[in-house]
Amino acid sequence: MVVLGFIFHRLNVSVTAVEAATGRTYLPSVMEFLVSASLVAVGIWIFLLACRYLPIFPEGAMAEEERIGQHAARVGPIRYHVRMKLVSRFVLAVVALSWASASRAQMASQWCDVERWGSGSQMARLNREFRETYDALRTNDPTTAKKSEKRARKLLDGLLDAFVTGPDGRRLIGLATYLLALGEQRLGRSDDAAWHWQMAQNFAPELRQAYGDFEDVVPFLRDHLLSAEHCEAAKERAHGETSPTAKPRVPAVSDSAACREQVVAPVLERRVNPRYELGGRMCLLNGVTVIEAYIDTHGIPREPIVQRTCGVTVCDVVVMDAIRDWRYKPATLAGKPYRTLLTVTLNFAPHSDPAHSGGPLHAPGPSGS
Structure with a gap:
């Protein structure tokens, strides 16, 4: 046996x-x-x-x-x-x-080879849904903007529920997140749109050079680009020693005793735990995802970058979606708020306790220094 x-x-x-x-x-x-x-x-x-x-x-x-x-x-x-x-x-x-x-x-x-599994496969079906959502957003009809945004959200949720992975699945998740960002921006939800647009660039980097299909939102997309250099620098920082908890670091602040007395670390005021997807628990998948972001002067996380992936795109997405809803009391230096760097390390592991079956084994709590 x-x-x-x-x-x-x-x-x-x-x-x-x-x-x-x-x-x-x-x-x-x-x-x-x-x-x-x-x-x-x-x-x-x-x-x-x-x-x-x-x-x-x-x-x-x-x-x-x-x-x-x-x-x-x-x-x-x-x-x-x-x-x-x-x-x-x-x-x-x-x-x-x-x-x-x-x-x-x-x-x-079925996500690996559409030709092998035929046009009825999940990949073929969701590819069709992607094309329909793309065409609906291309019309740029103000009367259907909300419907188009909901359609993009449904497409992304379908990909997450199906627990797609691999290069093709990762790229499709990135493109679906891009469409969601377009729909949110047209509805005036700029914060959510910026976050999802930057998420999409992590999963489909080619979008940085090909985002001009929707002329009305091109200026917004250009203003929120994650440069390749920015992403490479974040990945280089990941090669250094990482903490098992999310730990904001304050760049360009002197380590002198006088400066330390004037520094007040950011304080987490609201936290949402990531979901450990059912597909991951069934397959007993485990691994570590590291996400880097910035906490702005209003205490809102910005510019998410995947420093290290656990190997399953869906797990990376749910971590980034959770961090988007975190809120901080911003760090201050001499009484003035300033932007800080946030690194979140999250370990996905199966949990034997049913009460914890919907979340990760270890959900870190951010701290400041």
Whole structure:
């Protein structure tokens, strides 16, 4: 059973191409051992039925027939053995649960190759939804602006619910987030639009050179570009020592005792925990995501950058979405507010306590220095 479980694991990894997409190595999951257990259970079930009802052992066939005939003469028609009923139902339950779990892995593989899975695959369907949302936003009709924004939000939620990953899934999430930013900007929600536009640049960097399809929002998009140099600098900082908690750092402030006395660190006033998506818990995915942002002079996080990804785009998205709703009392220097750097490190891990099944094992609390 262990060997079969490992074989199913390698088949699952090769079909979904998850290792090639994320650059990580995945160990066999409980689901894959359940699939192998179901095959073993089916084999045992068939063997038991064969032993009971087929003349597998010729030397005992006559004795068995004579015994069955005597038993039938005494008690009437032969009834299906109660123990065999229980065994059969147990085997069927194991098979149903195991293959239902396996179908979840097959759903994930549909994101890898649309040609393999046909036009009915999830990727093909959401590609069509993306095109419809894009066309609706291109019309720039003020009467349908709210409807177009809701459509973009629904598209992004669909991608997150399907737990897409890999290069194609990451790019599609970036493009869907870009469309959401366009819809929000047209509704006057500039803060949300700027955040989502900068999120999109993390997942689809080519948008920095190709954002001119919507002329009415081009000035806004240009003003909120994340330069390639800015992103590279953030990733270089990630190679240094990182704290397990979100820790704002104050750049360009002297470390002298006089300056330290005038510095007041930012204070977290509102925090929203990221969701640990159901797909991640089912596949027992774990990893660390590091997000860098700035806290502006009003205590609002800005300019999110993925310093380090856990390998699953959906987890990166939910962390950034949570940070967007955090609010701070801004840091001050000599009584004047100033912008500070925020680095959030979050560890995704399965939790055995059902009360924590909707969130990460460790959700860090920011602190200042």
